[in-house]
Amino acid sequence: MFTFMTDRSELIKGIAQIGANYSDYKKEIQEYPWDCDSELYFLTKQDLLSVFSRFESGELDSDAIENWANFLECRDDLGYESDYEDELRDMIFLLANPVINYSIDVKLINELAEKIRAL
Template sequence: MDKLDALDEFARFGDNRFEAISVITSTPDTQGDVYILTQDVFCQVLQRVIDGEIDIDELELWANVLESRQDIDESAVEGAIYALSNNEQMGELNKSTLEKLLRIIH
C-alpha cells in the first residue's frame, strides 16, 4: 500500500485503515501527492456513523487527522471537518446533529 492508497483507505474508514495508519505515520505529510477528500466520500462516512457502523468518537479523531494533514485536501468539506474536529465550540456530536450536517452538505 503506497501513501496515496493509505490516505484513501483512512479517509474512507476502510477495513485496512489500521495498516493505512501505519503507512501514513511513517511518511511525511509534506512529501508526494495530495489526497483529495470528496464530498461523496465524506457523506458516505457520515452516513456510516449515523447507521452505527462507526463510533462518533472515532469520527472526531478522523476529522482531526484530516484537518491536520498537509497531504489531504479537505477543502470540499472544510467547514464540516472543522465542525467535527472542534465540537467543544460547535456543540455536542450526536446522531441528530450528524443527520443535519449530512442534509446541509448533501
C-alpha cells in the same frame, strides 16, 4: 531509509474513506514525513456522506468520527473536492473539534448531511 508497503496516496484515500485497513493505514502513513508537496487524495462530498451513513447505522461512533476528522484536519497530503473545498474543510474542522463546536450526535450528522446534499 524507510520501506513502504503501501503507496501514500492509497493510504490517505483509505483513511479518508475509513476503509477496511483504516487502523493499519493510520499507522503506516506515519512513516512518511508530515510535509507533502501535493495533495494525494481529494475528500469528496460522497466520502463524508458515506461516513455519516456509517455513523447513523451504528458502525461508527462519535469518538471514531472525531478521531478520524482530527487525523485528517490540516494534512498536506489531503485536499478537498474542488467545488466544495471550503464547506468540506469546515465540516472536518467542526467534527475534529467537538469540544469547541458541537457534540457529534445524530442531529449534527443529519444537519451536515443535509448541507452536503444541498451543495
